[in-house]
Amino acid sequence: MTTQRKPLSTTTRRNEVSRRAILTAAFELVQEVGYARLSIEGIAARAGVGKQTIYRWWPSKGAVLFDAFLMLSERPDGEGSALPDTGDLEADLKTVLRATIEELNDPRYDEPMRALNTEITHDPALAALYAERLDGPMRELKKQRLRSAQRAGQLAGGLNLDVAVDMxxxxxxxxxxxxxxxxxxxxxxxxxETALNGLRPRREGLRSLP
Amino acid sequence: MTTQRKPLSTTTRRNEVSRRAILTAAFELVQEVGYARLSIEGIAARAGVGKQTIYRWWPSKGAVLFDAFLMLSERPDGEGSALPDTGDLEADLKTVLRATIEELNDPRYDEPMRALNTEITHDPALAALYAERLDGPMRELKKQRLRSAQRAGQLAGGLNLDVAVDMxxxxxxxxxxxxxxxxxxxxxxxxxETALNGLRPRREGLRSLP
Amino acid sequence: MTTQRKPLSTTTRRNEVSRRAILTAAFELVQEVGYARLSIEGIAARAGVGKQTIYRWWPSKGAVLFDAFLMLSERPDGEGSALPDTGDLEADLKTVLRATIEELNDPRYDEPMRALNTEITHDPALAALYAERLDGPMRELKKQRLRSAQRAGQLAGGLNLDVAVDMxxxxxxxxxxxxxxxxxxxxxxxxxETALNGLRPRREGLRSLP
Amino acid sequence: MTTQRKPLSTTTRRNEVSRRAILTAAFELVQEVGYARLSIEGIAARAGVGKQTIYRWWPSKGAVLFDAFLMLSERPDGEGSALPDTGDLEADLKTVLRATIEELNDPRYDEPMRALNTEITHDPALAALYAERLDGPMRELKKQRLRSAQRAGQLAGGLNLDVAVDMxxxxxxxxxxxxxxxxxxxxxxxxxETALNGLRPRREGLRSLP
DNA sequence: CTTTAAGCGAGACGGTACGTCCGGTCTTCGT
DNA sequence: ACGAAGACCGGACGTACCGTCTCGCTTAAAG
Known part of the structure; x- marks a missing residue:
């Protein structure tokens, strides 16, 4: 997997054009034909690349898919833009979750993301990589927003932010x-709303107390 | 799929022994070799059955897997035993969630359940069946417990129970x-705890108010 | 290899149409593209057959080629027609050898026969089969003609007929x-002429002696 | 092919060490793994040489093999030692043919020679080279011995020596x-014996005539 | 005595074919 | 009539090599 691509030892004569063609082909193919019909041969054919070039650099179909997502997620230069922080936590979270939903419902991303999830669920190594490179950074942004809210007293003090993100x-x-x-x-x-308020009843009247 | 098996029209000359052998083989195989290596041929071979017998009665590998789970879940006579209800909602939920975790961590169920989830995520028809036959009944039990808590004033009145279960x-x-x-x-x-109390701070002192 | 095809045990459900298509395709292909470019995939494609059907019944490319020759050589009903026997051994042998040469020079047979020879030279098992099924019968016909000449006193008495055929x-x-x-x-x-007369000088004049 | 190596134009910066390593590797490999598994990659790897170095100097696998034989056959300084000539043609020929047989039966030469023959049979250009550089000189030696016998009256006068060698x-x-x-x-x-005497009966008694 | 260009080891690359596994369909036989 | 057995066509697997193509390095020649 292209985990340590940055240093790129001088002896690594990897063809960057082929690499991008493969990742693009993989992403497009899975969204067109679905996970079940996604094949290495298909990716190679669409990318105009020999199969061996894929096997040389990636250990599995899932690893290719993962790198395809990585490439997409690295598009923006500044990398990770923070989550919105208007001061209104509830509104901000609704904005972000609605955006998440929109992405999941987007036919361009639905199948590819299901495919990636499938690979992750069946491959712990890939899952670790996913946690480190894709989910991790995103989760950190989410936790930053929550920390900000916590500082503003909008969240419980002892809150485990990872649990909060999961919730x-x-x-x-x-x-x-x-x-x-x-x-x-x-x-x-x-x-x-439910996550913020909890399932238990809240005494609404008390909220307006001084 | 064996959805309407109960009526068993008189013309259905289905071999029940083969059916159980197939479902058992499928479940055991997926837990032994994993989802990726699970094949219809393998199931047929282990079940001592012709491939055609599988294709005759199930439309896909996922459908076999689904029925295998269905068979397991129907073991108990009385079918659905209710969730514990000691009156202490928090304790009861912790008990149940811990049990869920134990099952997910059980190597006998881990791989098969991941496999089923994979099939569901890529097959809406199977997902519908799953919602109706496996997830649905279980979810009903959960909601019953929550309704009971709601009646006892332990849960917010306007609570959407499906959302609560999801939470x-x-x-x-x-x-x-x-x-x-x-x-x-x-x-x-x-x-x-977090789900019940919510992410927002609670004024703990107020709880003891009249 | 299809060595014992005749009995065709009742449980062998071999598709005769596919078999002939494969052998025909193999023969035609080798004569068209040559031995070096002859591939199992190519044969399967031209025969309209799955590769597995070839691998199921033949252990090697050479074996297919061998059976292709076998099929061709079995065309005639009466199987083995004897070599010409006009009483004039020298003339008969010239006729037969000229025919052999014509066949070897025929572009339809040249490449296929070279291919078969190559396979034989590198595969003793195939060579044994060749000796038994193809070369053997032909050699027997040749020896029959030589035996006839021997009886007529046209060949040396103690002659080893196998050596004679080789010569x-x-x-x-x-x-x-x-x-x-x-x-x-x-x-x-x-x-x-040289084989019949030998390399040594013959005293021509003595031939007319009583 | 290294046909005109001797003049070695002043601009040819060819590495003689690599050349010998390649030819040696080719010969050893074919005798170890057989013709079918002989690959350029394998030769390059064993010779510790880049593939390009092979492709630069030889047009085909067969050409490498040919040169490997050429290198071996050039070992002796004086090049072509004549065939034995004791005056007894029959005995001399038996000696030489027995030696030939021994070489063909030698496991060190069997596979390589079969391989070379295979390449020759499928590549006319190589065959021409073989005729000129390997078979030609050897055949000339054989014909010299036969000519000597012819002069001694031990062979028929009008004999075509090429045919005789073939016989x-x-x-x-x-x-x-x-x-x-x-x-x-x-x-x-x-x-x-058969070649010398011919297949026809000889009047043995007449031999002792004056 | 530097330049400079070739040969070289190395190995990535687009491909073809390998021999195997499996998917679904179809056919034959035995029960 | 069903079911086991398994042949069949086809598609994909992951591997081995093909012949071509850079890449840096070494090395001999021409300037």
């Missing part, structure tokens, strides 16, 4: 993966 | 599928 | 395989 | 290539 995005992703219900903006709102 | 099990399943962290009993506890 | 056909085949010279009818004649 | 070595080589029988010293003797 917000877990339900969404699970509903998407298991197709256990429609992913609507309303659902995003419900998740945010 | 409790979603994070767990997502962490399991994406392998984004260890599934420990502590994690289950955290989820339950 | 007649060996030079020809060797010149053809090694391309060490043109295969002309005159060459056939020279071989026959 | 003696053709049967041998053909039996070897087609594996149609064991190559024993007795077989060599039979060939020599």
């Amino acid at each position: 917000l995005w877990g339900p969404l992703l699970n509903r998407w993966l298991q197709r256990s219900g429609a992913l609507t903006p309303d659902y995003a709102d419900s998740i945010v | 409790l099990w979603g994070p767990l399943l997502n962490r399991w599928l994406q392998r984004s962290g260890a599934l420990t009993p502590d994690y289950a506890d955290s989820i339950v | 007649l056909w060996g030079p020809l085949l060797n010149r053809w395989l090694q391309r060490s010279g043109a295969l002309t009818p005159d060459y056939a004649d020279s071989i026959v | 003696l070595w053709g049967p041998l080589l053909n039996r070897w290539l087609q594996r149609s029988g064991a190559l024993t010293p007795d077989y060599a003797d039979s060939i020599v």
